[in-house]
Amino acid sequence: MRTLLHLRFRVAEIKNVTVFLLTDLERSNYECEKYRMFWEDALVKERVTVVDIAHAAGVSKSTVSLVLQGSPLVNEVTRAKVNATIRELGYVYNRSAANLRQSKSKIIGIVVNDLTNSFFAELAVGVDAVVQSAGFVQFLANTSEKIERQREVVASMREHGVSGLIISPARGTEAADLAPLVDSGIPVVLVVRDIADAGVSSLTSDNHAGAVAAVRHLIERGHRRIAFLGGFPDTAVFEARMRGYRDALLEAGLDAADALVVGSAPSRAGGVTAIEQAMMLADRPTAALCFNDAVAFGVCDGLRARRLEPGADFAVIGFDDVIEAKTAVPALTTVSVDPQGMGQRAAELLLKQINAGRAEAESIIGSVRLVVRQSCGAAIERRTREALS
Amino acid sequence: MRTLLHLRFRVAEIKNVTVFLLTDLERSNYECEKYRMFWEDALVKERVTVVDIAHAAGVSKSTVSLVLQGSPLVNEVTRAKVNATIRELGYVYNRSAANLRQSKSKIIGIVVNDLTNSFFAELAVGVDAVVQSAGFVQFLANTSEKIERQREVVASMREHGVSGLIISPARGTEAADLAPLVDSGIPVVLVVRDIADAGVSSLTSDNHAGAVAAVRHLIERGHRRIAFLGGFPDTAVFEARMRGYRDALLEAGLDAADALVVGSAPSRAGGVTAIEQAMMLADRPTAALCFNDAVAFGVCDGLRARRLEPGADFAVIGFDDVIEAKTAVPALTTVSVDPQGMGQRAAELLLKQINAGRAEAESIIGSVRLVVRQSCGAAIERRTREALS
DNA sequence: CTTGAAATTTGGAACGATCTAAATTATTCG
DNA sequence: CGAATAATTTAGATCGTTCCAAATTTCAAG
Numbered sequence: 155m156r157t158l159l160h161l162r163f164r165v166a167e168i169k170n171v172t173v174f175l176l177t178d179l180e181r182s183n184y185e186c187e188k189y190r191m192f193w194e195d196a197l198v199k200e201r202v203t204v205v206d207i208a209h210a211a212g213v214s215k216s217t218v219s220l221v222l223q224g225s226p227l228v229n230e231v232t233r234a235k236v237n238a239t240i241r242e243l244g245y246v247y248n249r250s251a252a253n254l255r256q257s258k259s260k261i262i263g264i265v266v267n268d269l270t271n272s273f274f275a276e277l278a279v280g281v282d283a284v285v286q287s288a289g290f291v292q293f294l295a296n297t298s299e300k301i302e303r304q305r306e307v308v309a310s311m312r313e314h315g316v317s318g319l320i321i322s323p324a325r326g327t328e329a330a331d332l333a334p335l336v337d338s339g340i341p342v343v344l345v346v347r348d349i350a351d352a353g354v355s356s357l358t359s360d361n362h363a364g365a366v367a368a369v370r371h372l373i374e375r376g377h378r379r380i381a382f383l384g385g386f387p388d389t390a391v392f393e394a395r396m397r398g399y400r401d402a403l404l405e406a407g408l409d410a411a412d413a414l415v416v417g418s419a420p421s422r423a424g425g426v427t428a429i430e431q432a433m434m435l436a437d438r439p440t441a442a443l444c445f446n447d448a449v450a451f452g453v454c455d456g457l458r459a460r461r462l463e464p465g466a467d468f469a470v471i472g473f474d475d476v477i478e479a480k481t482a483v484p485a486l487t488t489v490s491v492d493p494q495g496m497g498q499r500a501a502e503l504l505l506k507q508i509n510a511g512r513a514e515a516e517s518i519i520g521s522v523r524l525v526v527r528q529s530c531g532a533a534i535e536r537r538t539r540e541a542l543s
Numbered sequence: 544m545r546t547l548l549h550l551r552f553r554v555a556e557i558k559n560v561t562v563f564l565l566t567d568l569e570r571s572n573y574e575c576e577k578y579r580m581f582w583e584d585a586l587v588k589e590r591v592t593v594v595d596i597a598h599a600a601g602v603s604k605s606t607v608s609l610v611l612q613g614s615p616l617v618n619e620v621t622r623a624k625v626n627a628t629i630r631e632l633g634y635v636y637n638r639s640a641a642n643l644r645q646s647k648s649k650i651i652g653i654v655v656n657d658l659t660n661s662f663f664a665e666l667a668v669g670v671d672a673v674v675q676s677a678g679f680v681q682f683l684a685n686t687s688e689k690i691e692r693q694r695e696v697v698a699s700m701r702e703h704g705v706s707g708l709i710i711s712p713a714r715g716t717e718a719a720d721l722a723p724l725v726d727s728g729i730p731v732v733l734v735v736r737d738i739a740d741a742g743v744s745s746l747t748s749d750n751h752a753g754a755v756a757a758v759r760h761l762i763e764r765g766h767r768r769i770a771f772l773g774g775f776p777d778t779a780v781f782e783a784r785m786r787g788y789r790d791a792l793l794e795a796g797l798d799a800a801d802a803l804v805v806g807s808a809p810s811r812a813g814g815v816t817a818i819e820q821a822m823m824l825a826d827r828p829t830a831a832l833c834f835n836d837a838v839a840f841g842v843c844d845g846l847r848a849r850r851l852e853p854g855a856d857f858a859v860i861g862f863d864d865v866i867e868a869k870t871a872v873p874a875l876t877t878v879s880v881d882p883q884g885m886g887q888r889a890a891e892l893l894l895k896q897i898n899a900g901r902a903e904a905e906s907i908i909g910s911v912r913l914v915v916r917q918s919c920g921a922a923i924e925r926r927t928r929e930a931l932s
Numbered sequence: 933c934t935t936g937a938a939a940t941t942t943g944g945a946a947c948g949a950t951c952t953a954a955a956t957t958a959t960t961c962g
Numbered sequence: 963c964g965a966a967t968a969a970t971t972t973a974g975a976t977c978g979t980t981c982c983a984a985a986t987t988t989c990a991a992g
Contacts, residue, residue, distance in 0.1 A: 201646070204948065204949065204950095213972090215972085216973075217972075219949065219950060222949085223950085228970070246702060247949090249949090250642040250947090250949090251643050251950085251977090252948080253977090254637070254640050254947090255949050255950045256949085256951095257590070257977070261703070270664055270866060272659065275659055275661065276659055279659055279685055282658075282684065282685050286684075286695070291684065291699050292682070292684070293680060294683035296667075312635050313637065314650070338633075338635070422870045456872070458872045458873075477659060477811075481811045481815055483815075483844035590978090592977090592979085603942045604978090604980095605943075605944095605981085606940085609980095611979090611980095616940065616941085618939080618940060621940080637979070638979090640980085641980070642947090642979090643947050643977090645979085645981095646948095
């Protein structure tokens with residue numbers, strides 16, 4: 155036999171609803187239905203709050219609040235009752251109200267300079283994973299490299315009370331642009347691109363060492379005319395990678411001709427134009443270190459357009475190790491930066507600072523490693539070697 | 544001669560600060576400095592609120608609020624004074640408080656099933672552009688195709704009071720999963736994947752027509768054994784595209800052998816495995832329509848691994864028209880879905896519903912068009928034709 | 933001057949949670 | 963059984979904004 159719950163309401167005001175739950179089988183079904191309608195009406199009319207839950211469960215709003223916070227102070231029986239009511243009335247927690255009172259939120263902001271670049275999309279995914287599991291949600295904004303837009307989104311995030319910010323700064327961002335944000339005391343972690351004297355933590359990768367390793371590898375494989383292709387020359391990342399390229403050449407006693415360094419947009423399309431320009435040189439390069447993987451893919455495209463097979467006829471090395479690098483044909487030799495892992499570490503660093511209250515700014519330079527695949531010709535050489543032996 | 548501003552404070556309570564601005568040159572610099580320190584101390588200690596601004600500017604908090612909202616009711620002189628004070632004290636608007644009072648926010652949520660797929664990254668960029676210019680910010684979450692994660696993020700977004708939601712549902716999402724959200728009355732726009740009977744607006748693309756157009760094109764170019772490669776067979780999008788493929792074959796009197804339809808993950812890696820499987824068939828296909836561009840790129844990679852040149856030796860058509868499709872080599876023939884444009888339209892649809900309060904659910908099926916580039920062999924044929932004429 | 937209308941400004945009550953300090957109830961133990 | 967203690971529960975203030983209704987000031991016309 156199932157027990158019917160009959161519900162009676164006393165509607166004091168439009169919002170002040172007291173609910174009596176009676177297991178009274180004598181009430182007619184009609185009456186039950188009637189009041190149920192009242193009830194549902196009240197539900198759709200106004201949003202359910204802790205006070206409603208408190209009334210319905212027959213406790214005070216303080217108790218409901220304690221239950222919501224999972225406090226150990228509240229009796230198990232009470233907790234169960236409150237939780238049941240919460241589910242029954244379809245209560246939705248209002249974080250705006252909580253944020254207001256506690257003056258802290260469970261939101262972190264992440265602003266990237268180019269979301270269409272899969273490096274940054276993966277970075278965001280890495281951040282998301284960590285941040286979600288810590289009970290935060292992320293505000294994500296894309297600046298498209300525009301400083302003005304960056305200013306806007308950062309301001310907007312501050313207004314929403316984010317408790318921390320992960321920023322991959324737009325091109326040309328200066329310490330002064332970040333000053334108001336930093337002064338406000340909100341933890342900030344810079345990723346990918348560091349900004350001198352900004353006084354905040356940063357997480358970059360060892361671009362110089364990566365470039366050195368890549369160029370050394372090309373030199374070992376016998377290349378002498380090595381180009382550096384793609385990227386905007388006015389960024390710190392470009393500067394570091396290019397310096398690594400230069401240093402490795404000098405170390406080997408090779409000259410680093412300026413003509414072999416050709417900048418371009420750090421995209422696939424940019425890679426195509428960069429390799430075209432490089433191949434116009436009288437003394438053509440036989441290998442290239444590319445600013446990033448997107449450029450490297452573009453370079454492969456450009457080579458094919460000239461009937462050259464990347465890997466076999468021309469060695470290509472990328473930078474970043476995006477997901478596609480592994481499955482591309484030929485698989486891309488690249489300096490692995492692990493964007494998702496970087497996002498995760500950035501998120502962890504940020505969370506640490508948020509929890510610590512006020513931490514010293516730390517600069518972490520993540521190590522990178524050269525992942526040798528086919529596009530630099532290694533596999534082909536190995537095959538040849540195997541055939542000979 | 545420059546005028547020095549001397550500042551004197553009366554500190555009633557820790558937070559109740561009244562500021563008198565006097566142009567009084569008789570006050571000593573020392574005193575000025577002393578009070579400035581008080582001032583700055585107050586600034587770092589507590590956050591600046593409308594009340595602080597009101598006191599400092601000598602008006603009521605109501606007036607400050609009106610200025611903040613750009614109300615035409617307030618006198619120009621007053622407005623200027625208040626704005627100056629706001630800038631001076633470095634006031635930051637607290638949206639949590641405003642949201643609480645107004646019970647509405649300027650936040651929209653966007654949840655995608657796979658952010659590492661550049662189709663969705665671009666979709667998000669499109670949404671962001673529209674939404675930002677309407678003064679909203681976006682919460683972005685990535686579900687990685689996991690229904691449980693999707694449930695969590697949607698709940699979290701509701702708690703934060705988003706005024707609307709754009710969802711590209713995870714695989715296997717049912718109308719029942721969305722019911723509580725829909726019942727709450729929050730405007731929802733489904734993108735990419737529609738869900739039957741969910742009762743919400745949706746914005747999909749004409750997958751059937753796109754597939755038909757693509758396959759017709761291949762048939763016109765003389766292909767008879769055409770494969771359909773990639774994608775998870777249990778999604779509506781797969782179903783629609785595959786049906787279009789079938790219909791176009793039948794229309795031409797060709798038989799649609801089951802063996803020529805090979806599913807896989809809708810990624811580059813999936814494309815590689817799909818084409819490998821298809822090429823194992825006794826009666827190999829000479830062309831393929833791929834589930835999406837990522838698969839198509841994978842198929843090209845797989846072909847090259849077999850020493851076949853996409854475009855010349857095997858015709859490949861993709862679906863989506865992601866940014867890279869244009870610059871790839873060979874440029875990818877694909878059914879253009881315009882992810883950024885789709886994101887923009889979804890955002891516009893959502894904003895319309897938010898402003899309208901309660902709008903009828905509308906299902907928009909965006910038209911698609913076949914963009915013929917090189918990967919289906921068209922360019923080669925054209926070149927041949929030109930050579931002959 | 934008045935006077936009435938128009939233009940500005942304002943006090944104080946919301947919004948929905950949390951938190952403190954105090955009140956209430958339950959339990960233990962001599 | 964009563965006091966002491968532990969375990970629960972609660973009233974009421976508070977966070978920073980908006981909004982209503984009412985107060986105040988300004989201004990033009992009589």
